[in-house]
Amino acid sequence: MDISSFPILSLIIFLPLAGALVIALIPRRNLAAIRGTALLFALATWVASLWLVLGFLPGRDVVASAAGSFQFVEAVDWIPHFGIQYKVGADGLSVALVVLTTTLSWISILASFSPIRERVKEYMISFLILEVGMLGVFLALDLFLFYIFWEVVLVPMYLIIGIWGGANRIYATIKFVLYTLVGSLLMLVAILATAFTFQAATGSWVGAFDLEKLAGSGFDGTFQLFAFAAFALAFAIKVPMFPFHTWLPDAHVEAPTAGSVILAGVLLKLGAYGFIRFAIPLFPHGAHVFAPLLIALSVIAIIYGAIVALVQPDLKKLIAYSSVSHMGFVTLGIFIFQAQGLQGAILQMVNHGLITGALFLLVGVIYERTHDRTLAKMGGLGAITPVYSAAFGFFVFASVGLPGLAGFVGEFLVFQGAFAFNPWLGVAITFVMIFAAAYLLWMVQRMCFGPVSEFLAGLGHHLTDMRPVEILTLAPLGALTVVLGLYPGLVLDLIAGPVKAVLAAVDPAVAMSIGR
Amino acid sequence: MTWSDLTVIAPFAAVVVVAALVILADIVKPGNRHLALGVVLAGLAIVGLLTLWTGQAPGTAFGGMYKVDNLTTFLDVIFVAIVALSCLFAPDYLEPRGLPIAEFAAILVFALGGAMLVAASADLLVLFLGLELMVIPGYMLAGYHKRDALSTEGAVKYFLLGSFSSAIFLFGLAYVWGLTGSTRIADVAARVGEIVAGQATLSPGLAMGLAFLTTGVAFKMAAVPFHYWTPDAYQGSPTPVTGYLSVGPKVGAFAVVLRVFAEALLPLRQEWLIVIFVLAALTMTLGNLVALTQDNVKRMLAYSSIAHTGYMLVGLAAYAAGVIGGLEGLLFYGVAYTFMNLGAFAVIAALQKRPGVSSRLETFAGLGRREPVLGILMVLFLLSLTGIPPTAGFFAKAYVILAAVQAGGWLTVLAVIAVLNAAAAAFYYLRVIVYMYMRDPTGEPAPVAHGALLRLGLGITAVMTVILGLFPGLLLPSVSSAAQAIGVAIR
């Protein structure tokens, strides 16, 4: 069977939706069936997404569609009046992020079995719809469709944090929604303006929302500035870049464990993906003009995030701020417009998704037992819960970029790019990161070694080590962390094409600005 | 009057007959709710079919006073839908309060007649009479719960400001008529066109007439700063009436705007564009800001309906700037707004089935658990009102914003104001969701059974809200042809 003709992408996007519908029909008291169905559909989606990788096996990546490097493209007219299509397609970048999403989704659902006991039905439905939105964003090739999936992500995440979150959840959710909505609505204006500009130039709405048609059409310079600014604002809020990051720590602290995993693992990537897929190819001139600003903000984010993380008493906040720092690497890597930087950025996106996801799972594990996340109260976990401590140590090591684990390669590539871009920049960042790494390792030491803290001792036998299910959720992430650390080529091969394409889109702009 | 006059005007005639039949049925069998509802729903179905049938053959009647074009048909179908849905939602609310349904339905159907006349008027006199026939029943409906102090209070305020604005509108109309020498919309447009083309300066009398007309219409559609009757009238009215008032007279007021400004005064569009621009910006912003501070959901939705007027005005401004898409966006918005707003009010009405239940936010606490279906529907309507895809409200907003962007220049600024407002509005819409799903109920009232008609109505509004969001393409051809009916003169 020819895998190019089967609507595999639609299948992947809408399988979770089908799952949500099935769950809607199950009586709410039948918890086992609800949980099982959710996991089943998430796993099925995951399997289907692995099928995508087949399309990008060595030797097949040449079989690209005529329009570009996208495969499995499906295009159906949706609102012909405006040339809006249901158009999805995948390239290596999409595939990497889709697989990341489907993997983290089933892990999150599995990890929610025990902590989520209230309104399980609504929870699972929200989660599966969230997955639909995320997958849609990574696969949409029509700007309008992309925007719709982009907003679809918002609502279930809002509900997940707002209903199953912590004490201060309402404040956190409102902040999350308002930040995101302001950015995305301005992006909507920019999308509509882009489409109209295309329509005015060609005299027809056909293709006005089609990414592949728009990317090559070379918009007027001033227009590019405005449009890029609007897109960039939406994406920068989502990443989040400094100074739009303040919603993130609140959201993380209040979110249930699985919500945090998805938030850190996938949602933050939506912003970076938006830059790479949409903002830069559509408006290369704008991207080039704004790059210095965005680089500066990225550097600030790296340093600021790392430093602020150090003083956080709350484990979740700590990881949240370190995410700000890590995502700073991603945006830095993107906007220095160099092959290594961009490769590193994308790799870092995947790695950060795996590692931070795992870290949030681990925080969830300890929180379920202690109902506390205060770092100062921990100590001597190694003696009580050796497996947990080992896992925690492993993922912190991965997070700080220990060579041989996944975190290292991405950061290293970005460093390389940064050095080439400006050596002083590279040196500054290196120092900060070494400092932060040292601190985090000290944190692991405080938490897991030394005498058992009074607080933990007081819990007595309630403080059990990891259960098999918990190990099962972490094991795939750990395995991938090792595999990608040893053989980053898995991802690098996949994204070689997209990286080339993005840089090719920027190059003329670089040339243009040098020419002036 | 000829036979062809009668066929063209058949839908309006049918409306009057339906109203009369409802009253008659009530006289024959007093207080028989099923009979009254049966008559009115069947009658509305016939009116709807007649509307579609006459819409097949556009034409004029009564010496050109009454005109059926695609816009007329489009608006008429919306009006019929609004009234029919209101009739579906009302019984559950009226019955427990001992309020009769026959009079309610009859008055509502009279209002429908007025709205249809407005949509079909080719003559300013007919338009004014239609407008009155549309709003006067509105005053009565607002006070329909006549033993309730709040209802009558809202009604008296609504009536006084409504009549005041009618007088202003009429004064403006008199001046426009005096200066253009005709009440025929086409003649007025031609005469105004001559004035504009003749490089003659706009005479002071015409300018003043225009100003009065604008003020009058702004009152009717509750644009800021002429909105202050809205909150009291909406909050006080029986909830199904509030739903109707927030949609019917509003779409009707836009029908007036389309016939007066977009058609009769089209040649002067450069002049009124500025006014509409300012009105739109003020209306969106102020409506939203005040809505933010409300903790009564009905009152909050009243202010939010003011904000929605603002979004629709964005479409009108874009049209004035020469983009036909603005008119299309406005019409699409009207349809989307009809279903989502009626739906939201229907949910409130359903919650208030037991007399004494307030519409304050606390009522909604824990609704998601108490009444899961109502909860989900309310979420849907609120998301649509916010403009989150894939709902009708999203595409409607996108449409008017696209038109504003298309018009370019200052209208792009208006588009940005609109989206910032939409983001701010999310705050208060989401707050209702917060109460429904994130707060525990303050005491667990016994569940109420909801009537079949109410459920049917909620189903229709919900399905339409989703379908118009997922497949807006289904409606676009009719929107286009309706806009073409008066928009041919533009570009």
Place this chain on the structure above:
Amino acid sequence: MSQSLDAYLVVSGILFAIGTFGFLARRNAISMLMSIELMLNAVNLTIVSFGAFIPALNGTASVIALMVMAVAAAEATVGLAIVMAIYRNRRTPLVDEYDAMRQ
């Protein structure tokens, strides 16, 4: 003077303004209704004056004036009915005492 359109328009304008003042300044619902009636009368005077001085408008002016009167009658009917209803609930015709909804 009685032969000049302007004079009539000025008189009707003043009448309209008096009505507006009454509407804005009075606090009794019935007084406000009376003020609205004055405004509608001003409109009618405007219309009839146009009809009397502009030949093209002569015939229609009276028709329109009659229609406006009918509308005024309908408005008055409904308005007074509402006033009766609220009076029964509140025992006062003063509009600014109707403020139950302002919390």
Place this chain on the structure above:
Amino acid sequence: MPIPDTVPVLGISWGDVLFLVLAAVMLGSALLVVTLRDIIRCGLAMIVAFGALAGIYVVLGAPLVAAAQVFVYIGAIAVLILFAVMLTQAKNAPVRLVFQAQALPAAIAAIVLAVMIALTASATDWGAVTKRIATGTDALARLLFTAYILPFEVVSVLLLAAVIGGIFLAKREGRDA
């Protein structure tokens, strides 16, 4: 003795005098309507204003409108209003303020409005203005039942609706109560 065309001494025409007197009476009583403290007197002043306006309509050569003015405004509306006044006046009600707090701004706004309308009316070129023309009653009736049959019908529907709703609202109790 023949009556001169103009008023002796002043030199203005009788028509003008009539107009001025009627206008003065109308505006004066209108002012009383909006300023008097006792609402019953307001109602009576309103009747005077309506009557004076009917006189002006006669001067303007629109006798049918004048007749309708008397029937509708004085005969129906004013009587209705007075009726409502009597029903809603509590005999023992304390003397209350008649005006809102914003009466002064309202007065200023009204004066500005009057001046604006007056200036606009005189600054506007009214095109084909002629001498006053009288309107024949026959012609009017013919218009009403031919060209304007639709508005005529609509007005009937409007009145019907108003009566049905009015009766419902003004009835002492709902049927089911």
